[in-house]
Amino acid sequence: QVQLVQSGAEVEKPGASVKVSCKASGYTFTSSVINWVRQAPGQGLEWMGWIGGYKGDTNYAQKFQGRVTMTTDTSTSTAYLELTSLRSDDTAVYYCVRGAVYSGRINRFDYWGQGTQVTVSS
């Protein structure tokens, strides 16, 4: 069965960087894309971008351009999210999510990781 297993909780100081991992199993990693979505405490869902499992091509939300880097390691079927220059409002649960692709476009987010709590505090 498809599983996305994320790394553990992180606590960082303002200005620091954080890197979250997401290990995929149960499907062909290179045949799909991994999205990153975050959810601040008591708030809704916010899409950050995606990375292609095959070519490593990326599509970042403009809001995060310059601060976010998404990468993959196809040898271990693992995706990574790095966010730099952390601020207190980056405190959130970060999810990796598989994007189901149909006719060349994502039509739903079908499998979600368990989430990684990132806390930014001095």
Added chain:
Amino acid sequence: DIQLTQSPSFLSASVGDRVTITCRASQGISSYLAWYQQKPGKAPKVLIYAASTLQTGVPSRFSGSGSGTEFTLTISSLQPEDFATYYCQQLNSYPLTFGGGTKVEIK
């Protein structure tokens, strides 16, 4: 960016009730809309995609309709396990965006 407005943001209902949630897009998105259910402390789960296609394994009491700018999610007979927060998402154009959520609570 395409804004998605869900209504209501909160609703109180009883087991067995028919429940309808609306999602309005700030511009046309064809049928590129999905609905998710999220329970406290858990990741969201997809219910409906392409506006009206039921995700495999999701009970048939859930249904979706609409196209263009107005969409609905209907739960035909609310069950105890359906009390949760529901989000719509547009996948027509980037950045992908979500509605603000509708929390369904027990009356």
